[in-house]
Every structure is written in structure tokens, then in C-alpha cells.
Amino acid sequence: MSTPIHPAVRIGHVHLKVADLERSLAFYCGVLGFELTQRYGTQAAFVSAGGYHHHIGLNTWESRGGKAPPRGTTGLFHVAILYPDRASLADALRRLIKNKIPLDGASDHGVSEALYLHDPDGNGLELYVDRDPSQWPRDSKGELTMTTEHLDLDALLAEAPSQP
Numbered sequence: 001m002s003t004p005i006h007p008a009v010r011i012g013h014v015h016l017k018v019a020d021l022e023r024s025l026a027f028y029c030g031v032l033g034f035e036l037t038q039r040y041g042t043q044a045a046f047v048s049a050g051g052y053h054h055h056i057g058l059n060t061w062e063s064r065g066g067k068a069p070p071r072g073t074t075g076l077f078h079v080a081i082l083y084p085d086r087a088s089l090a091d092a093l094r095r096l097i098k099n100k101i102p103l104d105g106a107s108d109h110g111v112s113e114a115l116y117l118h119d120p121d122g123n124g125l126e127l128y129v130d131r132d133p134s135q136w137p138r139d140s141k142g143e144l145t146m147t148t149e150h151l152d153l154d155a156l157l158a159e160a161p162s163q164p
Helices: 021-031 086-098 153-157
Strands: 014-017 035-040 044-048 056-059 079-083 105-108 112-118 124-130
Touching: 021 035, 021 044, 021 056, 079 086, 086 112, 086 124, 086 153
Parallel strands: 014 056, 079 124
Antiparallel strands: 035 044, 044 056, 105 112, 112 124
């Protein structure tokens, strides 16, 4: 057995190929609420939450005007964006509804609650919040027993902070 990776290792950012930088910025900043941290003309931009240098890079270097890859091909399934609490995830849902962005699904996995959708370029996104590890479902041996159950979107929306 190999030595495990250091437990503090994290995925720092994702860099996505997009067809139209303006359209992607309108989605990631305008709809989801990320902040633009740096831009390289019409070719690339970096967005983040909370002042980090970037969580998501967007570029058109190999994809300007391109099409999303067809189903049945390899590539990225989705990018998971972790929200700090249920109210923040509820706010994300409210933003999606306001902007008429359709969901592909919404699930309660026992360990987390998640919204699934695609960005304008067809990249899969999971917007989710983790439950406290003390609440994670486990079997009699203490092993995780993740599930995929219906997520009550009305109950989630009820937790969204009031808008100014």
C-alpha cells in the first residue's frame, strides 16, 4: 500500500475552456456572484470568492467559439463548488431561479446537499454544502453510507437570507 497524500492537500482552483469569455463572466460573476480578480483582455479571466487569487480560471485559448463536447466522451464530469453553509447554498438557488438557470438535479447525499446544473459552455457544476461530519450517515462498522435522496428545494429556499 502506498503512503497517503498529506491530509491538508486541497484542490485549489479549476481552469475551464470556454467559448465566450463575456458570457462566462456574466454567468460566474453575474449569476453565481464570484468576483473578477484579474483579466487578460478577451482571452482569459480569473474569478474568486472572498478575495482569494482565483478559484476558477476561464479561458478561450483553445476554445473561442467552440462547442461543448458531446455526451459519451471523456472529460470533466463536474466542478464542485463548496458553500460555507446552507443559507449560502439557498442564496445560490435563489440566484439560479432569478436568472432562469435550470437545474439538472438536486440531491441530499447524507454527507452533503447539492444542486446540479451546467454553465453556458456545458461544463457540469455541483453547488453544495457539507454537513458536519458528526451527522454523516454510517453503518454498524462506522463506514460512510452516502445516499442520493430528493433535496427539498422549497425548504432550502426558506433558508435564503433576505435580499436588500
